[in-house]
Amino acid sequence: MSNELLNEVTFFVLSIFVGIEVISKVPTILHTPLMSGTNAIHGIILVGAIVIAAGASSPVTIILGLVAVTLATTNVVGGFVVTDRMLEMFKGRAGRAQGAQQNQSPKPAAPVTPTK
Amino acid sequence: MNTVIAIAYLVAAVCFILGLKQLSSPKGARNGNFIAAVGMVIALVATLPLLHFTRAGLIIIAIGIVIGGAVGAVGARMVKMTAIPQMVALFNGVGGGAAALVAVAELLRFGQHPAFAEAFPSVFSIVIGSVSFAGSMVAFAKLQELMTGTPITYPGQQIVNGILAAAILGFVIAVLAVASIPFSFLSLMVLALVLGVAFVLPIGGADMPVVISLLNAFTGLAVAASGFTLNNFALIVAGTLVGASGSLLTKLMSDAMGRSLANVLFGAFGQTHAGAAAAAGKEGRSVRSASAEDIGTLLAYSQRVIIVPGYGLAVAQAQHAARELAELLEKRGVEVTYAIHPVAGRMPGHMNVLLAEANVPYEQLKEMDEINDEFKNADVALIVGANDVVNPSARNAPGSPIYGMPILNADQAKNIVFMKRSMRPGFAGIDNDLMYDAKTVMFFGDAKDSLTKLVSAVKAA
Numbered sequence: 001m002s003n004e005l006l007n008e009v010t011f012f013v014l015s016i017f018v019g020i021e022v023i024s025k026v027p028t029i030l031h032t033p034l035m036s037g038t039n040a041i042h043g044i045i046l047v048g049a050i051v052i053a054a055g056a057s058s059p060v061t062i063i064l065g066l067v068a069v070t071l072a073t074t075n076v077v078g079g080f081v082v083t084d085r086m087l088e089m090f091k092g093r094a095g096r097a098q099g100a101q102q103n104q105s106p107k108p109a110a111p112v113t114p115t116k
Numbered sequence: 117m118n119t120v121i122a123i124a125y126l127v128a129a130v131c132f133i134l135g136l137k138q139l140s141s142p143k144g145a146r147n148g149n150f151i152a153a154v155g156m157v158i159a160l161v162a163t164l165p166l167l168h169f170t171r172a173g174l175i176i177i178a179i180g181i182v183i184g185g186a187v188g189a190v191g192a193r194m195v196k197m198t199a200i201p202q203m204v205a206l207f208n209g210v211g212g213g214a215a216a217l218v219a220v221a222e223l224l225r226f227g228q229h230p231a232f233a234e235a236f237p238s239v240f241s242i243v244i245g246s247v248s249f250a251g252s253m254v255a256f257a258k259l260q261e262l263m264t265g266t267p268i269t270y271p272g273q274q275i276v277n278g279i280l281a282a283a284i285l286g287f288v289i290a291v292l293a294v295a296s297i298p299f300s301f302l303s304l305m306v307l308a309l310v311l312g313v314a315f316v317l318p319i320g321g322a323d324m325p326v327v328i329s330l331l332n333a334f335t336g337l338a339v340a341a342s343g344f345t346l347n348n349f350a351l352i353v354a355g356t357l358v359g360a361s362g363s364l365l366t367k368l369m370s371d372a373m374g375r376s377l378a379n380v381l382f383g384a385f386g387q388t389h390a391g392a393a394a395a396a397g398k399e400g401r402s403v404r405s406a407s408a409e410d411i412g413t414l415l416a417y418s419q420r421v422i423i424v425p426g427y428g429l430a431v432a433q434a435q436h437a438a439r440e441l442a443e444l445l446e447k448r449g450v451e452v453t454y455a456i457h458p459v460a461g462r463m464p465g466h467m468n469v470l471l472a473e474a475n476v477p478y479e480q481l482k483e484m485d486e487i488n489d490e491f492k493n494a495d496v497a498l499i500v501g502a503n504d505v506v507n508p509s510a511r512n513a514p515g516s517p518i519y520g521m522p523i524l525n526a527d528q529a530k531n532i533v534f535m536k537r538s539m540r541p542g543f544a545g546i547d548n549d550l551m552y553d554a555k556t557v558m559f560f561g562d563a564k565d566s567l568t569k570l571v572s573a574v575k576a577a
Contacts, residue, residue, distance in 0.1 A: 005233055008344055008352055015340075015353050019360025022133055026140035028372055028483065029456075031365065031464035035329050036204050037139045037149050038336065038362050041132050043207075044156060044354040045214045045339045047163050048346050052221040053177045054167040061221055066176040068217040073184025074191075075211035080153045081192035082203055083139075087146035089472040 033086045040079025046072035124162030125350040131155025132354050136361060159350045197470055198430045201463045202259035205328045208335055209252025215338035215355075216245030216305065222345045223301055232292065237344035239291050242301060243284055243308045245338035248331045250312025255328050258320060267320035274382065280311045315381075322504060323380045325463040326369045330381075333362030372458035373521050403539070406557040408566070411533055412573025415441075418495035420451045422487065424526055425471065427461050428501015428537060429563045435474035437567035438500060442480070444574050453480050455487045455497075455524050457505035488525045497529035501536065501563045507548045516546060532556040535566050 026034055049072040053065030132155045138148025169177075188207070195203045219241035226234055257263045287304045319327050336358025343351025370377045415421060423442065429435060442452040454476065460467040468481060482490075491497060499506055506526040509516040526532060532555050539551070550556060559566055 002233070004347060005344075008347070008349070011349060011352050012340065012344075012356050015356035016360045018133055019136075019357040020364050022136045022357075023140045023361045023364060026365070026368070027142065028458045029465045029468045030140060030142060030145060031369060031372075032200065032204075032325075032466050032469065033145055033149075034136075034139050035325075035332055035362070035365055035463075036200075036207075037152060038136065038358045038365070039204055039208050039211070039332050040149070041135070041152055041156070041354050042211050042215075042332070042336045042339045042358040044159060044351055045211055045218060045342060046156075047159055048218040048339070048342050048348060048351050049180070049214050050160070050163060050177055051167065051346055051348070052218050052225075053180065054169045054173040056173045056176060057170050060224065062172050062176055064217050064221045064224075065173065066180050068214045068221070069177050069180025070184040070187075071210040071217070072214035073181045074188040075184075075207050075214065076156060077185045077188030078192045078203070078207040079188070079211075080149060080156070081189055082195065082200065082207065083149045084146065085192065086197075086200065086469050087149060089469055 033083055036079065036083040036086060040076060040083055043072060043076030043079050046076050048072075118166070121162050121166055122349070124158055125353075128155040128159035128162070128350055129353040129357075131158065132357055136357065159354075163350075197473060198433070199260070200466070200469070201325060201328065202256045204463075205252045205255040205259065205324075205331070208328065208332045209249045209256065212245040212248030212252060212331070212335040212338055214245075215335060215342045216242045216249065216308075218342045219245065219338075219345055220301065220305070222342075234345060235292055237341040239288050239301070239304065241338045241341035241345065242305055243288065244334050244341065246305050246308035247312040247315065248334040248338060250309040251316040251331050251334075252312075252328070254313050254316040255324055255331070258316075259324055265320050265324075268317040273314075273318055277311065277314050280307060280314060283307055284311060319381065322373065322459060325459070326366060326373070326377070326380045328463075329362060329366040329369055330377075333359050333366060336360075336362050369459075369464055372464055375520065403551050404557045406533075406559060408559070408569035408573040409576070411557065411559055412570055413577045414531060414533070415445060415450070415496055415498070415570065416448055416574045416577035418445075418450055418531075420490075420494045421445060421453075421496045421498055422491060422494045422526075422529065423452065423454045424497060424499045424502045424506060424524055425454060425456070425460060425467055426500065426502020426505060428503075428535075430461050430466070430470050430501070432501065432563035432565075434500065434562075434564035434567050435470050435476070437564050437571065439471075439474045439476050441567050441571050441574065442476070444571060448574075453482050453487065453490070455484065455491075455526070456481055457484055457502070457524055458522075460502060460505055484522060484524055491525040491528040494529040496531045496533055497526040498533045499526060499535060500567065503536070503548055504546070506550055507546065508550055509546065509548070518546065526550065527553060527555075530555065533559060535559045535561070535563060537562060 049068035053069050056062045056065040131151050135148045135152030138144035219238040223238045258265045284307050287300055291300045291304060316327060336355050340352050340355030340359055343355055367377060370380050423438060429438060445452050456467050458464050471481060504518055506524050508527055510518045510521045510523045513519055527550055534551055534556050
């Protein structure tokens, strides 16, 4: 196993644990936005799509690159925007509930008790 | 990989982790999404200087970003809140497709005999990415009602899917060992696409969000695999984060429905059991229905009213009418709360999003565990477009497909007002005994019209 591959495997394994740990206490109310947010993050494949598209020269690679970049960009942009739209509603309401002093005071306590 | 890029990728990875962390707490969720987006931009910008662009490469990247950006932004902006689930499915599917194509391009570049360490992740990414793409498109079609939303089953379905999976495995081995690349990986892709469709077909109704979440995790893994192919750390870390957190989220979602993931995926929800449940349902039972005036009076002179919103409310865009009714009742001194089932709407948390949109105060939204003991003190349980989440067969009919799912104790309220378009069964396709309960009155009609009628009736009362 080459050094680079070994490093990659290390990152892979550690990321599994971080991924599980970091969302372990998500309340039900946020399941949909969280799914949508993680959906946007795997749009990182756009980096890969750009890498393969950059060197495209033959018709096959040009088509592959074009389609991959288009799909990946849709994933990134759509994913983040739709997540933001969902969360905007929570925030908008919290702001109004706070009335005039919304800027100084902290947001209201968690709207729901987290499950578990 | 030079140092600047390595550090940029590290910063991006930290952004993703912090973003996920904040996304899972109500306070910082929106901020978290923003941080993750910043991480994405950092990773993208850092990648560019490393590349040698051909003229064609530059052009296709520009075209792809413009088209994809426009489709993504417009699609996400225009979509109605009720259609969010299928939108997430769509965005997930295109990500899976992109991951598969990236792997294909890399395999082509490796030539005839790629090293195992390069061929294996590519093939993995092609298979998982294609399954995710095809499965997500079917999920989209089902939720968008381009095809029937109920499970599609046929005899021997599991066997056919098993054979498909085995064929894919065979091809994977062929590609890795024999490596006559062009044809074997094309066949592999086609098989994986077919498997993706076949895998989602038997799933329907309330289970779709769980499947979308699972496919989301799949795409994450495909992206991570493409990262191994390209030796790109950003892809490996971000993809794996999504794969891991997405898998956990999938489990949390099926837990919220009181079912195991295996049961969701292979149980053919609402189809195999529906026959039994329908047969058991006593036909010809009568239901009581009431006029808006009767119900208006009942509500106006109650002390405690619990509103149970469901997907019907979302479809009719009745969340504003519901809030209006609630405010009117509160002015008369009636205590109003909303009972939110974890899977109300079409996705967990969906109902909270919709009610938040209508400016319903947070304090009135109660989760199931919090409110279930309150129903017995409630004068009226007002069920608006919900069905399966209050169906007592989840408690007492072991043969029912939703048996074991925790439900709201709406049946314990002193009066039950069941607002529904028709007697049609709910998402799970099963009859609801609560509609025949002696304490229940039905109020038929579109949720929004009905609520508006109730508002005027309460005003008059």
